[in-house]
Amino acid sequence: MRLSVPPVCSLGGEAPSRRRTLNRRPAARPPQHPRAWSRVVLVSNSAGETRALGAQLALLASGDETLALSGPLGAGKTCLVQGVGRALGIRRPISSPSFVLMKRYRGRFPLTHWDWYRLADRSDLESCGFADPQVGPGLVVIEWAERFLDQIERPFVQIEITPTGRHSRRLRFQVRGRSPRLSRFIRDLRDWWVSRHCAEHAQRPGDAQ
Ligand SMILES: Nc1ncnc2c1ncn2[C@@H]1O[C@H](COP(=O)(O)OP(=O)(O)O)[C@@H](O)[C@H]1O
Ligand SMILES: [Mg+2]
Secondary structure (H helix, E strand, C coil): CCCCCCCCCCCCCCCCHHHHHHHCCCCCCCCCCCCCCCEEEEEECCHHHHHHHHHHHHHHCCCCCEEEEECCCCCCHHHHHHHHHHHCCCCCCCCCCCCCCEEEECCCCCEEEEECCCCCCHHHHHHCCCHHHHHCCCEEEEECHHHHHHHCCCCEEEEEEEECCCCCEEEEEEEECCCHHHHHHHHHHHHHHHHHHHHHHHHCCCCCC
């Protein structure tokens, strides 16, 4: 005897058991690893906010990270490094080391600040001794890192700063290479940024109805 199979979209009535079996999917397995954060995008609306972000970066850092900054002139790369320096307790004023290429500062941990704007090619990078200080202890921050991104030892955090208005900047943090520790680092930065903004929003007069 042949059984007639009801159409799939029929209302009421039970679908034939063969169809149920075909549609059954294995239950979703819990992920083996927590989701890795490899990218975070934040928006800063003032130079002060960018400095605060830099300061928080330094507070969350272990002191052996490399931060590769990219973005056009005036994007706020040095501004971010000034915040880093403030949180490390560095008293010396921080400016772009465009002419000297590199400056080292002593703080809670050492800070090495590079500026690759004037480097013409890879041989310049080799002769300026980039490889030496990078293997030394401390936090390494590189302005104009996009010029030789492939020369930076992974894993590192790339920070692309894009001006989106007179005072607004989009900061895109991306972990280059696999590093659960750096993924946590940028996730913690994002969490801090969100809680800071929620707190500010809650305090804003006129928000309370
Ligand atoms: N949201 C912002 N973040 C960073 N800098 C900002 C911001 N808004 C305005 N600015 C201004 O932009 C300039 C950034 O300069 P700087 O940090 O030296 O840039 P870069 O090192 O990328 O060339 C500063 O004059 C700063 O006051
Ligand atoms: Mg600069």
